Amino acid sequence: MTMKVIVHQFNIEPTDEQEHTMFQTLGLCRRLYNTALEQREIYYRQTTNCLTYNKQANELAALKKVFPEYRTVNAQVLQDCLKRLDNSFQRFFDGISGYPHYKDMYHYNSFTYPQADKQDHFKRPGYIYPPKIGYVKLNAHFEFDPSLVSRINVKFHGGKWYANLTSEIEETQCYGLLTxxxxxxxxxxxxxxxxxxxxxxxRYYRKSEKRLAKLQRQLSRKKKGSKNRGKAKSKVAKYHxxxxxxxxxxxxxxxxxxxxxxxxxxxxxxxxxxxxxxxxxxxxxxxxxxxxxxxxxxxxxxxxxxxxxxxxxxxxxxxxxxxxxxxxxxxxxxxxxxxxxxxxxxxxxxxxxxxxxxxxxxx
Ligand SMILES: [Zn+2]
The missing domain is CATH 3.30.420 (Nucleotidyltransferase; domain 5)
Known part of the structure; x- marks a missing residue:
């Protein structure tokens, strides 16, 4: 039996309060990611060894004591931040990508529940329940099977929020379940x-069109066969x-x-x-x-x-x-x-x- 992983992307509509929590979650995740990266660098400089994912994940409980704001974020989501960093390092060691970067808010725009409890997140029709956020309105523009969803990623992109739902299904079922x-x-x-x-x-379309129209007007005013007309013609062609x-x-x-x-x-x-x-x-x-x-x-x-x-x-x-x-x-x-x-x-x-x-x- 071949399994295939598919991802559905749906638009979600959080309330103002939920959106506030979601931005806060993103901010905390990003801070955790960057801090964990820094911690790895310091550790490496001092010991020339690599800090592992497990070691960093074991410190999460202690982190929540010192910074109680991290209690507002789901534990799985925090683990996922560290996992992302670990994956970035793995890719770097494997020569697939460059050295992991510190992330700014534009490059850290999602958080993930890596082990979604299947339909628990979809008990209320038309809503998705990301833990610690609450029931958020989900615009599912086609049907999907909630019992297959194994991973939920909440993303902020282009001023909108999305839920990316990952399902693992048998290859033969996939039709109609694709994004x-x-x-x-x-x-x-x-x-x-x-x-x-x-x-x-x-935006440049309109600007370019105006300029082109102007060049074309200039061309039409030039006398046929004149040197200036040739020049104007090549100007128009270049602009095209x-x-x-x-x-x-x-x-x-x-x-x-x-x-x-x-x-x-x-x-x-x-x-x-x-x-x-x-x-x-x-x-x-x-x-x-x-x-x-x-x-x-x-x-x-x-x-x-x-x-x-x-x-x-x-x-x-x-x-x-x-x-x-x-x-x-x-x-x-x-x-x-x-x-x-x-x-x-x-x-x-x-x-x-x-x-x-x-x-x-x-x-
Ligand atoms: Zn209608």
Whole structure:
């Protein structure tokens, strides 16, 4: 029997009080990690021996006596901090990565319950219970089996909180349990995800477009066949190349992120979509970027063994996940379903519909 480890990522919504505790937990974990790293360095300088994980973990009880604030953090979570440090050293000794770094708040943004007690954390429907934090609202955008969850990681990323749930399952069961995402191209933002997150258009886009328009105006004023016109032409061409490079770089980073985060990726089939003639310029431009984006996701999916499903695009923006037809023109930003009462960003709902279609296709 082959077992496979899979990770689901769900958005969680802590209350203000819970969020305060979560930030405090992150801060304490980071302090523990850095202190433990320093302790290892001092120990090494004095004895030329390495301090082990067990030795450091045995000191946790004493640490809580001196610094009672550590009692507010779950014991497993503290052990996990030391384990992370130990793993970093192992990777360093094995020559896989560099010497462990001290972490700042941007590089220490999650804490982990390494031995989740299966369904104990999911007794209340729609909530997750990370010990010492309390019941936090969990936005599970697809079904998962709580009894299989063996590890919970709570992460703060891009201003939002996520729960990464690790399950170990038989290879044959994995289908439908993979981390899934539907992606919709937006007009205001670059892409919207079915879990409610978004990738914004890079700010330089608009700036670059303005500058390009100015260069093009200058070009049009030059006399045909003149030397100055040639100069202006090459300026425009150079600027086009610069924008293209910026865009490529952005698309590479965005597609890499998606393929790293998700196993099952659903997008609209653009070849069909392109057959519909579009008179909205901004939409055409974003569609062009979207085509390259899908290509990048496609080959990265193959490289990393992920699944990419393209679904028929018809009506994804006019439908609710409950099946109700919810018509709206481009100016309406919020989807409000009269039937199931779902109210959310229109592009996010489209992304959910896209994911739903992909699942139906693969069922
Ligand atoms: Zn609905």
């Amino acid at each position: 899934q995402v539907g992606i919709d191209v937006g007009l205001l933002s670059f892409a919207a995800f079915s879990d409610g997150s978004k990738i914004e258009n890079p 190349a610069k924008i293209a490079n910026q865009r490529k770089d952005f698309l590479h980073r965005a597609s890499y992120h998606i393929v790293q985060e998700y196993d099952f990726i659903a997008v609209e089939d653009l070849q069909i979509k392109n057959m519909v003639k579009n008179h909205c310029l901004a939409k055409s431009i974003s569609d062009a970027g979207w085509g390259i984006f899908i290509k990048y996701i496609e080959y990265k999916s193959k490289k990393f063994g992920k699944i990419l499903v393209k679904v028929p695009p018809a009506g994804t923006s006019q439908t609710c996940i409950c099946g109700e037809h919810v018509p709206k023109d481009l100016s309406v930003r919020v989807h409000e379903c009269p039937k199931c009462k779902l109210k959310a960003d229109r592009d996010v709902v489209s992304a959910m519909v896209i994911l739903q279609r992909a699942n139906e296709m693969c069922a």
